[in-house]
Amino acid sequence: MRRQWLAQILWERWGVALEVASNVCKAYLRAFRKCPENLSMSLDSWRRMLWAQALGDQYNKLAGEVYQTWLQLRYDYLALTPEVQNLLQKLRQHYFVGLITNGTSRAQWEKIERLHLRSFFDVVLVSGDLPWEKPHHKIFHVACDYLGVKPQQCIMVGDKLETDILGGAEANLGGTVWVPLSDIQVDGNLPQPDHVIEHVTDLPDLLPKNPKVPRFRRNSRTLRVSLPDFEDGNSNSSDGS
Template sequence: MAGETYNENSDVLAILFDLDNTLIQTRNGDSRACNKLVEILDQQYGLPSEAAAESATNFLRAFRARPDDDSFAIDEWPAHLWRNCLPKNYRHIAKSISAEWLKLRFHYLSLTPDVIHLLETLREDYLLGLITNGPSRAQWQKIQRLGLRKYFDCVLVSGDLPWEKPDQHIFLEACKLLNVEPRNCIMVGDKLETDIKGGIEAELGGTVWIPLQKDEESSDLPDFTIEKVTELPEVLPNSPKLKRSAGAADNIKTC
């Protein structure tokens, strides 16, 4: 665990979280879903394992590059990608495979019990906000399917707004909706170039980094570095005065 301290002159009243690869393990979960689909394609549909692996790899690459397309219904877009990635004589199963993909994906992306406990415990003492970059429908689909909304006092998706992280305005908007000053908020996320840089430029009270790769380095140094989000309480201030502020909570606007 690296870092020094938060702004000593500021009470921490709110915690802003990133979503993907911070609260949910998106990259790992999507990879696990595709690995399972390789087995399904081989064992249930008779697609040779090498071709199945190639199809799944191509699908995941295409999906990560473009997780949504507004010209398709939200659940039809993955089916379209599978249709393009499967061998020609297997394209008729694209809709079925896409349904399996969505089922497996949200199974592997579900909040773990320890993360649920973390959020429930933190919400007793702090205001919680969620700030996530990405297309509106794709991000809200995750938020809704995983039942995340109830854990947060405010949720901001960049696809709904004129800014995305690291633009300081999206962090300041979250502070505004929570009715707290930026110096009273901390940002927790996995990306130095968006979560940490943006938190610093918005002059938040502190930043906590959860690197995907341990060898990542940047001049935008976070206040703390932890290995997983459940370690967050270890670096939070432990003062009685830092309890959830009734005054701040009174005027929260939902978003």
């Protein structure tokens, strides 16, 4: 959907033919998913270069403006709605709430900061800071250990069967809740969630009606750990979102 919006903007604002604009956006997305960042360059410089390559010789002079437009669309699309913000605030009155995201450290923390996510979670883990990524069970257990809870006391809520739901099962969490992003049917070859809900705001219907309020740490902070603190594990890759 964002790709279609941007292709339309390329046509309306800069006169790029729609078919060409669509191909440009596809080329950028392929390159971005293959290598979302280059540690020898800043995130902005790397992404502008990817746009310049996707735009080709005829339009590469537009790379800077197109990149800024894409970045704005990206975070407008990813921003939490007021309903989801309200949900997270209410959940934190009764539960610990954590965020585990796959991806490179710089790119994911940029996302976390731009979307102002820290204030909604008791722990935030980025796979790029650790030796493991979802669905590896250890990344879930790090979050549990930090919060001082047992895996069986936790549920995993996510939109990806192959990382979120499988990871929750592999970590022996108390349950998994799938929030599909589209009308995808559960494939028998994929991990089966314990529950499926249409929208994340339906989550309270699955939770205890009179939960016990946890004792929150007075010095609550966002957890950010470095690689040397842990044993080597599998490599990390971006989710490309």
